[in-house]
Amino acid sequence: MSAYDYLIVGAGLYGAVFARQMLDRGKRVLVVEKRGHVAGNIYTERVGNIDVHKYGAHIFHTSDAEVWDYVQRYAQFQPFINQPVANYKGEVYNLPFNMNTFARLWGVARPEEARAIIESQRKVLGGKQPENLEEQAISLVGTDIYEKLIKGYTEKQWGAACKDLPAFIIRRLPVRFTYDNNYFNDTYQGVPKDGYTAMVERLLDGADVCLHTDYLADRPHWDAQADIIVYTGPVDAFYAYQYGALDYRTLRFGEETLPTENYQGIAVMNFTDRETPYTRIIEHKHFTRAEDPKTIITREYPAAWQPGDEPFYPLNDAKNCARFAQYEALMRRERRVRFGGRLGRYCYYDMHQVVRLALDDAAKEC
Secondary structure (H helix, E strand, O other), X not given: OOOEEEEEEOXXXXXXXXXXXXXXXOOOEEEEOOOOOOOHHHOEEEEOOEEEEOOOOOOEEEOOHHHHHHHHOOOOEEEOOOOOEEXXXXXXXXXXXXXXXXXXXXXXXXXXXXXXXXXXXXXXXXXXXXXXHHHHHHHHHXXXXXXXXXHHHHHHHHOOOHHHOOHHHHOOOOEOOOOOOOOOOOOEEEEEOOOHHHHHHHHOOOOEEEOOOOHHHHHHHHHOOEEEEEEOOOHHHXXXXXXXXXXXXXXXXXXXXXXXXXXXXXXXXXXOOOOOOOOEEEEOHHHHOOOOOOEEEEEEEXXXXXXXXXXXXXXXXXXXXXXXXXXXXXXXXXXXXXXXXXXXXXXXXXXXXXXXXHHHHHHOOO
C-alpha cells in the first residue's frame, strides 16, 4: 500500500487547489516542489509592508462566482481595479485602449470620431482577413495605435516580428469606446491582502510538502510513494523530450528598492517602444496601497527560453501545437498520472482559469 493517495508535483496554484480538494476528502497528499517555496509563479514575498510579486504582476479576476467564493475562503482580498498605462517614449496612454487613449492620441472626444479614424486606418488591409498579429492589431485599433502601443511591446515580449506571430495572441486585448480604464471585464477583481504565498500555504495545510525536490531526478522513488500522480511541470520534460522540446518565452526580473514613497504612481506601466529593453515596470505597493516610506519596483525583461530557465509563456504556434498534440496522445494513455496547469497542459491560463481547471479535475476523481 502506498504511503499517499496523491503525489502532486508542483506547489503552484493548480497543485495547491487540487491538493486542497483531495485533503478535504480525507486523502493523504504529498506535494513535491523543485523551488524553495510554494505558490509557483504567484509567489509573493513581504518586504516591510509591501508584498512583492516576485514573478510578475498577478491580479485575480473572474466572473465565475464559485471560483471567487472559493479563493476567498483562503485569503481576504483587497479590491483592486487594474488600470495600467502605456509609456511610449515619455507619452503616457491609458490601457486598455479606450476613449481616454483615443482622446490623448487624436484629440477626439466622441466614440464616433474614434471609430471613423480606426475604420479609415483599417483600409490598409484591403478588406482581407487578418493572418498574423500585425494585421489582427490593425483590424482592431488601426495603424497609429499599432505602431505606438502594440508593435514594440509585442516584439519585445515574443522575440519575433509581429507579422510572424499568430493573430490569436492579440485577440484577448480589450478595445472600448467608453472612458473606462478597467483592464478586465470580469465581475470580481482583487489581490490578497497578505499575499498569494499565504493563500497557497492555507490551501496546502494538511499536506506533506517537500521543497527543493526535483521529481524528475528520482521519478521511480517518488512514483512509488502514491497511487496517483498529479504532474504540473513541463509535459515535454515528463516524456524526456521524446518528440522534441516545446518552446516558451521566459522573463528576467530586475528588482530595485527606492528611497521614495511613490515612483510611478501606478502598479503597472508598460513601455511600448522597441528601444526600452524591458516591457514593464511593476511598483508593488500600489496593489494593496501599502504604506511604507520606500517603494519596490521590478522591471520585466522578456527573453528566449533555454533549458534551465523558468518557462513562463507557452509559444502556441502551429509547430508547437502539432508537437504538443503528440505529447497529448501519450498523456491520454496514462492511468496513474494526471496533468495540470500551464506547463502540464501547455496552455496560457489566467489564475481564475487554473482554479476552475483544478476544481473540475479534482471533481472527476473517485
